[in-house]
Amino acid sequence: MVPILTFAFAVLLLLGVLISERASRTVLSTAVLFLLGGFVLGRGVLDVIPMEPGDPAVGILAQLALFSVLFTDGMKVGLSDLRRAWRLPGRALLFGLPLTLLITALLAHYLLGLPWLQSFLMAAVLAPTDPVFAAAVVGRTEVPGRLRHLLNVESGLNDGLALPIVLVLLAVTGGTNSAIGVLAEEIGLGIVVGIAIPLIVIGLERLPFLKATKGLQPLLTVSIGLLVLAICQVTGANLFLAAFAAGITVATAAPGFRKEFEQFGELVSELLKLAAILVFGALITPTFLFNEITWSGWVFAALAIVAARPLALFISFLGTRLPAKEQLAAMWFGPKGFASVVYGLLVLQSGISYTNELFHLIALVIVLSILAHSSTDVLVAKQFQAPAPPAP
Template structure:
């Protein structure tokens, strides 16, 4: 890693930790801090962080962070959890996700002028959500539990659901060397590895002569993640779907391991995400925002936030008894999260004809989303905490 990048991350991380308690009561968020720091330290401003989108560190860091995100997301949504309270998250996923994708694609075609295939690819990139960028909503007990559960379960699953769509559309656009059957094999093999490895390790752990000490139990889960990562890389299985499947398997078979791993896993995931957001911010330059993206692109990015998800969730929640305030909050808090960052980078490095334009539009929507959602979560959380229901 570039020493300047490492030092920048360490300094910004220290600053973020030291102001985190005060920032949690304001419109400032850690994600915004790292995004702005990356922007200011990047080549377009101070030139401290000198990374390009094609640099190996960008893709490697992003892939590791997304693997960790999907692994921990999967552990939030074991089969038992889904059965216990599926109605609202199910609507958001089964109806809301594809509707968000379609509405975003329509906007990309008619507003940004993209061809239909690339429009649907952009819609798939921007359809997952990440409430980590709206942590005051999902992390505050004052906010109604029904809403927190809805956003947590939805975000925990939609990254994994959107990924196969991104991969298939990217292959159709000529962005991967894998053909249809090979791509299917990679996806299925990733799921098989993600299910088989945890089952095998957890079966070994149950043997009477094999037992981890209490304080080392989180490392059992870490070892499962590392095994899935390395096996997927060695076999060319899809490591992201492997990560998600492994997390779901652990949460379903041994939920107590999920609880042991939770704090450690969240910290590791947060570190990787923040490092990737810092690098992502360094890729955003003033010329990127104000010269390379036309007015139609800005209009698309705004509409993707204020129209696509709200319209999709409005249709999805028809006939439910979710209170109006919670319904509006769920419609608004669909941040374009970290998965979208990595999916956008995958498109950029795929070499398809419109890769640069797609990445520019995705990056602008993500930046606007981080700024808008991370700046309004505290205010709306306070409002929800004083609203009955």
């Protein structure tokens, strides 16, 4: 299976790179290509990639991908970034995230009839956002810097903020082998490891007789990530929160490290993201999506996208002076991104009650979100373009 998966990934990667320039100007999306590629090649259609939820490759890939993404996400939101402009991201995170989670859980319980614990678990999985699927908004200079900063900081932090909620709810529903007390110790130890290791390495690098050459400086940050990963595996610390804490610590204590690592880290994270999205697509079965998800499931998926976050951010932004156009863009661009993909894989492997229903509902929301948001980002970004000067 591994050679077939590698070949499929290489072909899709080549296609994705070749269409990337056009995709940046149109409604095409590399993420959609990998998602649909995995779906078509998976067990439900062509069965070229006979991927099963219990395959070790699924768990390993999910772990590595989420670790790298949380590490690079953390490096986008050092304390200096938060101090520079924290009011709007703070509202989106402290009010918008819990409200989105609550509204989604209410929809899941009353529309789908799921138990409260499973409803809140699915809501926590779907709460994080990912600006990669709205790159035309976050990456365009014509879009106001305030809006780009809001979406960047929010999406960089909400992955890590939602993760403890997902882990606790999985433990409560019996999806992990850890009791709540043990889980709390793992989370606390992970945060300690994530802060301590970068500070020690940064301190060593600043000694007069220890200095990395400019060409190898990105590898210094890679070594921090690998050390954190290895120590967490040995000690049992939560490696995901350790990765997130390590990224924030590096960005805060050594901004130069972040700058040197940025391009390399983004490429590695993007590769792992796309591989996980390919596997995620291969695990989605058409039979369940189109035959076993009821009309209420489709209504829930639509409302989770067009109602939950927009309503939550509308409430969160009350009293601010954010222009209506920027506010509407922020309310709409809450794409369910890579963190939700991996959290969905964790739910699928947990074996809790309603596992298949939860996974396929999560998958449906993510698929619809990727299609909706990655096909409208360019259109919305164009609304912020200055009008062309009149012809002489």
